[in-house]
Amino acid sequence: MAKKIIYTTLIILFLISLALWSPWEEYDISFARIFGVKEIEHLSGLELFSLKGELELYLDDEYKGSITPEGGSFVLDDIEKGNHILRISRKSDNPNEYFEVVKSVNFVENLKVVLAYELGPSEEFSQGHIFYARKNSIANPDSTTAMLNINCQGCEEANVFLDEIEIGKTPVEGYQLDLGKVHNLKLEKQNYEDLEFTILPDSQEDRDKLKGIELFIDVNLFLIPIEIEQETVINNTE
């Protein structure tokens, strides 16, 4: 009887230890992994457009490539999902001549991060946008909308127009974006150049991948330089 109790206790302890260890969790059994190939479902991507000049892209401080406006877009397809540091700089003969964009961006599997920039000598004289996503684990996967957040760097209170309807001022948080069609987004602010672009993929199949996803758009607006006029200064010394 004592032996039975001891054996039973040992078996229970073993099962609990095995459950604590759970080695099967560490093994992702799939055909792709067996053949040493990364599964595409776990990868994300990036697409960079240059609005002016040659832009260089660094991912986690590693140089990845460059693109010019004439070159279309620079695409990276094999980025591991998760958080990465993006740095975009404009090629020039003099260091520190142009503003550098440095961003921490979350990459979601099967979704591309899209960037388009024109980099000037400082942040105020640069413009562009970056479009990325974040997964919400308890979001309803059958939802037909995605949550949209818009942030304007250095240009708060910019007016936001979605399909020509004003939806508010930046920062916009938690706007339910209909995934049924492509949308046109426009940002306006006094003394800044307007920025307008389309968001969401063309095909419904690609848009459906965004269900339950939280979308982020970070925008930089170009500050319009003021014209200096000669003015008569009134000296009030009384």
Add this chain to the structure above:
Amino acid sequence: MLVNDLKQTIKYPTSLIVRGADVIGIELAKSLLDQGGYVIIVDFPSDYTKQMISELSDYSLFTFIDFSKLPLLEDSLRRLDYVFYLNHKIENLEEEISSQEFLEFSKFLDLVLGLAKNFEAKFLATTSIKAHQYMFAKSDYEVNLDSKTEIHKVYTETEIQRYIESLTLEYIQKSTLDARIIRLGEIIGKDIEYNPDSTVGRIIKDGLVEDEITIYGDGLQSEYYVHIQDAVYGIIKAQFTKNTRGEIFSLCYEFEITSLSIAYKINEFIDPPKEIVFSSEEESEDIPLRLYTPAPNLMRIGWKPRVKFSRALKQTFEYVQKLLEFKEEMIEEQFEQRITEKHKKKKKQTGLKDFLRNIFFVPSESEANDSEFDDEQGALSRLIAERKVQENGRKGSILLATQELRKQNKRQFKKKRSITFKISNFITRKFDNFTKKFDLLRYITIKQFIFLLGMFVGVVFIYINVFAPVISFGRHMFVAYMIAEDIEENIKIGDYVEIQTYFENLSAEITAGNQKILSFRKVLKNWNLYAEFLENYNALYQGVKLLDEGISDSYYGTENTVKYVESFDPQIVYKPSGTSLLNVKNSENYSELISNIKSKSQIVGGGIEKINKGIQELEELNMSPVNENLGNKYQKFLSNIKTIRDKYELYYKISRIIPELVGTNQSRTYAFILVDTSYYLPAGGTPTSLVLITFKDGGIQEISTQVLTEQSFDLSNTDPILIEEINLVSSSLIDTSSLDFNKLFYLQQGDLYLDEISRLIYEQKGKTLNGIFIFDSSFLQELMKIVGTLEIKNITFDETNLIVNMDLLMQNTLSKKEVLNDITALSTQAVLNDLDTNIGQFSNIFQNAQNNKDVIYKFYNTDLTTTYESSDNLASVSQDFINIIAVADLDNYQGLEIPSIRSEVDVYIKDDLSSRKTVTVYLNDLRNLDTLSICLPNGVTNFSFREEDRANISESFGQLKTCIKFIDFESEKVSFSYDSPYIENSDYDYSLGLRKQPGLAMQYELVIRSEEGKIGDYTEGGFVNKNQVSYSDTLKTDKIFTVEIE
């Protein structure tokens, strides 16, 4: 039916008793059945057999088969544990057996041994001691093995016995069969199968029915005996005892018994005793065997006869006595009936079977002699005949069994050709081979195996998908808890590299826990408790994820800043005797670090935002309902995160400032001027000490200190507008000739005096300033927290007594300035030489000083000018203002305390939003006051003064303001009223700015009243009562009060 019965044997220990339909076999079967085993008896199905096995009719785990069914056992049985081959009984030792019979018998024995071997059963064969004795004595052995013998001898029963033993031993040697041989003595006792031809049987019969007991020979022929119960017990003992493989034992009383002893014993049972006579005739089985040595007795393994020989003999005597008395008539009737039936059957014989059967089963007329039945001992003869029938039946049955085996092999061969059989056989064979390797699976059927396999898969599935995730979730939470503890430890030691790693791990654990919870979602989603738990855990998950990302981003963005601060080491040296008190030894180039700071610090803002969002998510969780201790730990954890956030916020601020502050590829020069507030002036106090620092490529290129006096700079080129501004508050008229450096600090507008000082420094030293800082002695006293205790001119200075101890030096103003210059230099050295340690504290001190206007600064030619506006220009931010300016008499020291002043302002707003104000300033605490000026915006009118003040008032008009100056104070207060026009503003109805003079503590009471209309929105901190709002406080810095009137 038989086959299905036998398949059930797999559940029970199974025993096979061959030739078991006799007393020993039945007793053996009972013992095995009582122990819960399954018993199969193989024998000839005669009436006698049926009678014997009827005693087992109450047992369900019993099967009887005849010999011909034995070949079926190989395929039908799933389990066989024990085989008993009972061949100890011999009716006639000299009975001849044909070679054919011998061959068939040997095949049959081989079949049984093979069966035992295949099932790895334990085998026990019983033979007769007497046969063994007979064999040695009668030299049958010699006859049969003598190759010179010309005539072929036939086999006898004794040879059968020998063959059994030989073949069994051969199986033991050449295979894995676990077998033993038991030689039984003559069975005696109650209910035995009485043999009147045996020695004991004959003597008992003589004693019962004859007149005398005949002993053949000298009566010293001896035999071995055993009681029937002891025999059964011994057989079981031998079979179940370990380590008896290959052994031959004798199962009998320890000593042989002579026939004469038996005769004497029998005579004890009868009355009167019979005469014992000796006969010289030889009985076939009474042979002297004096030299025979039996096999070791079974007592060796612990068996002991329980019934003494005398008692056993008496039981035998009594049994035979009863047998002779009761069975006579019954046996006679049954025997007659049997003879008749068999005679009839004989006529119907057709095939070989019948032919053989008739040979063996039907007693020949020569054997069944009617004359014998008439004998008064006919009952015994009938018993003998019955047993003979049984024995013959066995032989015949064995023959049939071997024939059946041949036929079966043919059928099997044919059967093997069908696919169904092939598959079934294949599966069964493979399954049996597989299960044999595991003791646990040995005795289960295929169905049971499939069921168990299914159960196992199910249990494993539940274990992996339910049990393990729950346990694993607990592990993740425990590890997360431990990580939180580690984070707290690392905050204490300031290791932010480790903190960042710990947060990564924490996020990984929480994420893993989240996945565990989500794995139950499909099943539990409709359970409210689960949904609530999932929601709460998701908040924790999102919060921690944001924290991880935020801290990671912040760490990445501030990494270079931390490196810069940690490696910044200018090695500033203090030289009291030098022209400049400070010199720099190390001008390291940090340009690469500075360049990285600028670019990477962009993400810190986003990182801190994520940290704040994460904190917000986590603050919404309440852990206290789970466990109070856990709730407290959780709050501590949140507090630790805020500490981390504050640290990164500090470094973020530094990251944004440093690149512009220290410059890259260009020099940056900054001036730091200490003003002594013991002489209160509009700009804070009198200038005392100047420190100039030039940065290049992130390092300090040059540093110098200087004591400031009135004549430190040439003010001959000062803009006349500044002199006008100075005269607004000066008691005497100042012009270019009387203007000195101290007078510059009469300016109330920061832009004016800061710009002028910059121009003067450039003029005198050729250095273009990128920034200028004016700080007062309160700020310097705060800096002593970093510096520690200093001893200068035998006076100790620390954070508590700097200003007080300055008093000791008041006798000599220059000496005081020199001491202050020393303290300024040493403070600068302490802060810069150990920037890594001091930067946090310095930043706090600076922030507080900025809030209290203990430091005023302005930047030039850097991007910092757009971020940090000059901090003393109230007129630029508020259109209506009251500047209360006190100017000390510089020739008289004012005292120990920080100068303070109290004012009351009453604002009465009329319908048209113009206002009537009354300003009262109390001068009780202000000593050595030279002038008190109250500057107002231009456009104010309708002044009214108190009579006692009129003589001491002058009005001055400057750039955008009008100043009312009071001199020669006779009362403790001054007061006046005036009208202000309405100043249009789209944001509010009325606003008023109060300026705080640096270095001067100002208490105020402000009341804003409206003629009509209630007070609506107003600046925080006021007390509203219908149409008025009141404020009462100490003015720490410039403040603007706004009011909406409904």
